Amino acid sequence: MLPIQASGLLLARMYFEKYIYEWDGQLEKTVTSGFCMRINTGAPVPNGADAVVQVEDTELVEASVDGKTEIQIRILKFPTVGQDIRPVGSDIEKGQEVLSVGQRLGPSELGLLATVGVTTVQCYSLPTVGVLSTGNELVEPNVPLTEGKIRDSNRTVLLAQLKKLGVPSVDLGIARDSPDTLLQKLSDAMDMVDIVVTTGGVSMGDKDYLKQVLLVDLKAKIHFARVLMKPGKPTTFATLEHKGKTKIVFGLPGNPVSSIVTCHLYLVPAIRKMSGCPNPLGTVIKVKVDRDLILDPRPEYHRASLTWDADDATPTAHTTGNQISSRLLSMSCASVLMMLPASSPGASHIPKGALVDALVIGPV
Ligand SMILES: Nc1nc2c(c(=O)[nH]1)N[C@H]1C(S)=C(S)[C@@H](COP(=O)(O)OP(=O)(O)OC[C@H]3O[C@@H](n4cnc5c(N)ncnc54)[C@H](O)[C@@H]3O)O[C@H]1N2
Numbered sequence: 001m002l003p004i005q006a007s008g009l010l011l012a013r014m015y016f017e018k019y020i021y022e023w024d025g026q027l028e029k030t031v032t033s034g035f036c037m038r039i040n041t042g043a044p045v046p047n048g049a050d051a052v053v054q055v056e057d058t059e060l061v062e063a064s065v066d067g068k069t070e071i072q073i074r075i076l077k078f079p080t081v082g083q084d085i086r087p088v089g090s091d092i093e094k095g096q097e098v099l100s101v102g103q104r105l106g107p108s109e110l111g112l113l114a115t116v117g118v119t120t121v122q123c124y125s126l127p128t129v130g131v132l133s134t135g136n137e138l139v140e141p142n143v144p145l146t147e148g149k150i151r152d153s154n155r156t157v158l159l160a161q162l163k164k165l166g167v168p169s170v171d172l173g174i175a176r177d178s179p180d181t182l183l184q185k186l187s188d189a190m191d192m193v194d195i196v197v198t199t200g201g202v203s204m205g206d207k208d209y210l211k212q213v214l215l216v217d218l219k220a221k222i223h224f225a226r227v228l229m230k231p232g233k234p235t236t237f238a239t240l241e242h243k244g245k246t247k248i249v250f251g252l253p254g255n256p257v258s259s260i261v262t263c264h265l266y267l268v269p270a271i272r273k274m275s276g277c278p279n280p281l282g283t284v285i286k287v288k289v290d291r292d293l294i295l296d297p298r299p300e301y302h303r304a305s306l307t308w309d310a311d312d313a314t315p316t317a318h319t320t321g322n323q324i325s326s327r328l329l330s331m332s333c334a335s336v337l338m339m340l341p342a343s344s345p346g347a348s349h350i351p352k353g354a355l356v357d358a359l360v361i362g363p364v
């Protein structure tokens with residue numbers, strides 16, 4: 001709410017040929033017919049004044065002998081009543097709701113709170129998320145590779161994604177493929193975080209211990225552990241009680257693309273939901289495919305970038321190439337995940353130019 005009537009323009013004067021009052025900042029001074037007053041943008045409008053004129057729409061007729069004081073001016077453009085005056089309540093009406101429940105407090109919303117003088121508000125607390133990579137083959141990104149080793153990229157991706165979301169995160173490092181190590185790492189993590197996200201070790205391999213440790217050692221409830229989707233088939237979701245609190249575990253697949261896609265489809269919405277976001281599932285748009293796409297037996301989340309033609313509001317989606325779930329390059333520059341249905345006897349492909357739903361995951 002604007003608590004004073006304010007001038008919207010820099011330096012103003014009134015009516016046709018007017019004599020200038022000396023403005024001394026006194027609001028009680030009244031402008032009467034035949035007179036005007038010089039004011040600055042945002043200054044309170046003097047009593048009696050009912051229009052503001054831009055200084056460039058005036059010319060000086062008469063000044064004092066020393067030239068320091070304007071005595072008379074001419075107004076070149078006839079003003080209308082109320083011109084360039086922002087009345088009290090024109091920005092925010094009295095009693096108007098400035099923010100609604102569940103609204104995210106971004107820079108503008110914080111500015112609104114500052115405008116109305118509210119310095120404390122009730123908020124959802126953001127969950128703290130721990131990120132753990134699992135696998136004997138993993139080394140830190142700065143370590144030279146030796147035979148059989150690969151660099152851990154999943155942790156970098158997930159921690160960056162969490163940073164982007166603005167949630168606090170804890171880097172839990174790499175756990176070797178042993179039930180004892182996993183149990184130790186997970187138990188320690190439960191004291192520090194609300195959600196643990198692991199990658200790797202959730203499929204059918206003989207070193208895939210995550211589910212066993214969750215179920216047997218941590219007495220977790222596994223809500224699901226396989227999903228009909230590509231990528232992301234072994235995605236595992238569990239909850240467990242730890243010192244009187246419910247903790248959440250997302251066991252994401254180890255393949256780099258699978259872990260990012262499932263992060264967007266499961267972790268990000270869960271965090272949004274826990275943060276009070278009213279629309280946690282993200283934005284889905286229609287896109288036009290730029291080529292024939294062969295459907296997989298599993299519903300597929302196909303990575304694509306977007307372009308717009310000048311005369312068409314619907315974007316065209318361009319595949320990022322080979323969609324194998326180890327190929328992290330297929331995520332680079334992907335701004336959407338096209339949500340392709342599973343193939344069926346009558347439908348084996350999506351033809352070029354068809355419209356499909358796509359989840360927005362990055363800048364478009
Ligand atoms: N018998 C079956 N085998 C597999 C199945 C299945 O259904 N039956 N599913 C396949 C699918 S689909 C996926 S996805 C993978 C996922 O397996 P895990 O989650 O157990 O992942 P890992 O085997 O540990 O790793 C897979 C792959 O990714 C590499 N990796 C792991 N962590 C990282 C990391 N932090 N940074 C970079 N790369 C990582 C790892 O070295 C492997 O190459 O299972 C299939 N198998």
Ligand code: MOO
Nearest residue numbers: 231232233258325
């Ligand atoms: O489900 Mo996996 O993620 O296809 O490679």
